[in-house]
Amino acid sequence: MKPIPLAANRFPRFYRGGSAIDELRGVAGGDGTFLPEDWVGSTTAAFGSAGDGLTRLEDGRTLREAIRRDPEGFLGRRHAEAYGDDPGLLVKLLHAGERLPVHCHPDRDFARRHLGCPWGKTEAWVVVGVDGPGPVVHLGFREDMDPGRLTGLVQTQRVEPLLSGLNAVPVAAGDTVLVPAGMPHAIGRGVLLVELQEPTDFSVLLEWEGFAIDGRAEGHLGLGFDRALGAVDRTGWSPARLDRLRGGRGPARPGAERLFPAEADPFFRAERLRPDPAVSLEAAFSILVVTGGSGRLETGGGAVELGRGDTVLVPFAAGQGTVRGRLEAVRCLPPDPGAAP
Numbered sequence: 001m002k003p004i005p006l007a008a009n010r011f012p013r014f015y016r017g018g019s020a021i022d023e024l025r026g027v028a029g030g031d032g033t034f035l036p037e038d039w040v041g042s043t044t045a046a047f048g049s050a051g052d053g054l055t056r057l058e059d060g061r062t063l064r065e066a067i068r069r070d071p072e073g074f075l076g077r078r079h080a081e082a083y084g085d086d087p088g089l090l091v092k093l094l095h096a097g098e099r100l101p102v103h104c105h106p107d108r109d110f111a112r113r114h115l116g117c118p119w120g121k122t123e124a125w126v127v128v129g130v131d132g133p134g135p136v137v138h139l140g141f142r143e144d145m146d147p148g149r150l151t152g153l154v155q156t157q158r159v160e161p162l163l164s165g166l167n168a169v170p171v172a173a174g175d176t177v178l179v180p181a182g183m184p185h186a187i188g189r190g191v192l193l194v195e196l197q198e199p200t201d202f203s204v205l206l207e208w209e210g211f212a213i214d215g216r217a218e219g220h221l222g223l224g225f226d227r228a229l230g231a232v233d234r235t236g237w238s239p240a241r242l243d244r245l246r247g248g249r250g251p252a253r254p255g256a257e258r259l260f261p262a263e264a265d266p267f268f269r270a271e272r273l274r275p276d277p278a279v280s281l282e283a284a285f286s287i288l289v290v291t292g293g294s295g296r297l298e299t300g301g302g303a304v305e306l307g308r309g310d311t312v313l314v315p316f317a318a319g320q321g322t323v324r325g326r327l328e329a330v331r332c333l334p335p336d337p338g339a340a341p
């Protein structure tokens with residue numbers, strides 16, 4: 001099988017953003033005002049939608065259909081034995097044109113019990129770029145949050161105490177953050193990310209005032225807020241505790257750096273590639289996002305040129321590969337079937 005270059009896959013969301021994705025992908029004159037996300041190699045549909053979010057291949061089939069026909073070819077036997085025909089991974093480009101609302105995502109246990117789904121939505125961010133002054137992300141309550149107080153803040157939409165109750169963490173290009181399911185968070189204005197997630201679109205909104213969505217109706221996954229707020233991690237996150245979610249694990253091999261702490265492995269894995277002058281890739285289902293420079297990917301199944309903003313799906317059956325050139329890319333990988341959740 002050959003590596004598969006992926007076209008942009010964008011559709012409207014309720015918050016502003018997207019101009020930095022236009023810029024990264026080299027889309028001239030794009031109107032990214034409400035196209036803040038690009039779902040890359042996605043077999044996940046947006047919540048409540050039949051088709052938004054699903055990646056379509058050049059032959060018109062969805063990626064989901066293509067993988068169903070050949071799970072071992074796309075995913076490899078070890079992955080397919082653990083997860084069937086599900087890649088278990090959703091990759092996005094996300095550009096926050098305004099600060100996103102405070103929200104959180106359920107974990108697997110909550111999703112299994114209340115949403116009939118084996119996947120939650122632990123996510124992680126690789127900061128690609130920032131614009132504007134003082135870019136931050138908001139992560140986790142600074143002190144333990146009382147459940148009654150949380151319900152009150154959400155019901156009355158008192159945003160200021162909600163937001164100031166979270167840690168504000170400055171970010172710069174190259175930073176990485178693991179965001180465990182449950183942790184309340186908000187991405188600050190001007191941040192462009194490669195985002196890795198479990199393959200769902202489950203969000204519980206704690207804030208919606210001023211956004212183009214009726215959170216009171218749509219912010220609780222159809223469960224009602226009494227139940228949905230049970231997904232929120234109300235524990236306090238000290239700076240030291242937060243630090244364990246940030247940064248990576250150092251070199252994996254020449255030209256490849258492992259991103260995210262080991263706690264991410266049951267959900268997804270990622271590497272930053274900087275060929276020196278080459279970097280080897282083991283056979284694996286993976287999604288490459290080229291964040292700068294240019295070069296070339298060669299695999300047993302075929303080769304593709306790589307340029308800034310390109311996104312490429314590498315099926316397992318493409319075999320081992322090598323990336324050469326002066327470039328920087330994020331290589332996104334599914335969960336490790338051997339890692340305990």
Ligand SMILES: [Zn+2]
Pocket residue numbers: 103104105123185
């Ligand atoms: Zn989120």
